[in-house]
Amino acid sequence: xxxxxxxxxxxxxxxxxxxxxxxxxxxxxxxxxxxxxxxxxxxxxxxxxxxxxxxxxxxxxxxxxxxxxxxxxxxxxxxxxxxxxxxxxxxxxxxxxxxxxxxxxxxxxxxxxxxxxxxxxxxxxxxxxxxxxxxxxxxxxxx
Amino acid sequence: xxxxxxxxxxxxxxxxxxxxxxxxxxxxxxxxxxxxxxxxxxxxxxxxxxxxxxxxxxxxxxxxxxxxxxxxxxxxxxxxxxxxxxxxxxxxxxxxxxxxxxxxxxxxxxxxxxxxxxxxxxxxxxxxxxxxxxxxxxx
Numbered sequence: 001x002x003x004x005x006x007x008x009x010x011x012x013x014x015x016x017x018x019x020x021x022x023x024x025x026x027x028x029x030x031x032x033x034x035x036x037x038x039x040x041x042x043x044x045x046x047x048x049x050x051x052x053x054x055x056x057x058x059x060x061x062x063x064x065x066x067x068x069x070x071x072x073x074x075x076x077x078x079x080x081x082x083x084x085x086x087x088x089x090x091x092x093x094x095x096x097x098x099x100x101x102x103x104x105x106x107x108x109x110x111x112x113x114x115x116x117x118x119x120x121x122x123x124x125x126x127x128x129x130x131x132x133x134x135x136x137x138x139x140x141x142x143x
Numbered sequence: 144x145x146x147x148x149x150x151x152x153x154x155x156x157x158x159x160x161x162x163x164x165x166x167x168x169x170x171x172x173x174x175x176x177x178x179x180x181x182x183x184x185x186x187x188x189x190x191x192x193x194x195x196x197x198x199x200x201x202x203x204x205x206x207x208x209x210x211x212x213x214x215x216x217x218x219x220x221x222x223x224x225x226x227x228x229x230x231x232x233x234x235x236x237x238x239x240x241x242x243x244x245x246x247x248x249x250x251x252x253x254x255x256x257x258x259x260x261x262x263x264x265x266x267x268x269x270x271x272x273x274x275x276x277x278x279x280x281x282x
Contacts, residue, residue: 048153050155121228132234
């Protein structure tokens with residue numbers, strides 16, 4: 001049951017990214033181009049995506065997930081350095097190419113070699129983070 | 144181009160419904176970087192469900208594109224740009240614990256301050272990057 005729901009959710013996510021234009025780097029970079037010829041489409045994508053989730057979070061109250069377990073509790077609202085530095089770094093990459101993790105996967109079948117190079121670099125970056133974290137942690141403790 | 148926002152809204156509703164389905168069905172937050180990152184560095188649980196999610200995420204757009212609804216990423220062919228962009232997106236989203244779907248869609252809808260700060264930071268950094276690239280290098 002968990003597998004079926006996960007597959008359906010992934011498929012719906014992929015279809016939404018495909019339909020909305022999130023896999024089109026020209027559209028994404030057009031949204032980020034506030035100082036130029038701004039394309040507001042992504043505002044509608046984000047707005048449309050937030051609506052069902054507003055309802056979903058409301059429905060989690062006093063209930064449990066359909067397949068058992070518990071709903072994720074909210075992380076302590078600490079604005080940490082990794083949160084800001086990581087998001088800025090992500091934004092730079094998003095601006096450079098116009099792909100974020102979801103669309104990079106959703107466009108795998110038609111993104112050509114460019115998409116594969118981007119995805120390979122992205123996965124390499126993700127893989128390096130536990131090691132990077134350890135290095136940064138030792139540096140801060142020894143400083 | 145006038146109707147782009149309608150497709151954006153419909154696509155967005157699909158994305159949000161996918162996130163709602165995953166949350167209410169399995170109790171998981173639909174964050175692309177968290178789900179994929181957990182699979183890549185071995186920190187994630189629910190390997191089977193994660194693989195199923197990724198299969199759907201790659202599979203349905205592939206079928207749609209083959210079935211006539213063609214997709215085009217229009218991505219740059221500059222290898223240095225692609226590698227640098229991929230690395231920073233990969234490292235950044237894992238350090239921040241989320242990307243557009245996790246912090247943006249799932250975080251903002253929960254009125255999460257962390258989600259809001261992250262979203263402002265990555266959209267701001269993305270906007271500055273695009274502007275500098277266009278003015279500086281004409282890319």
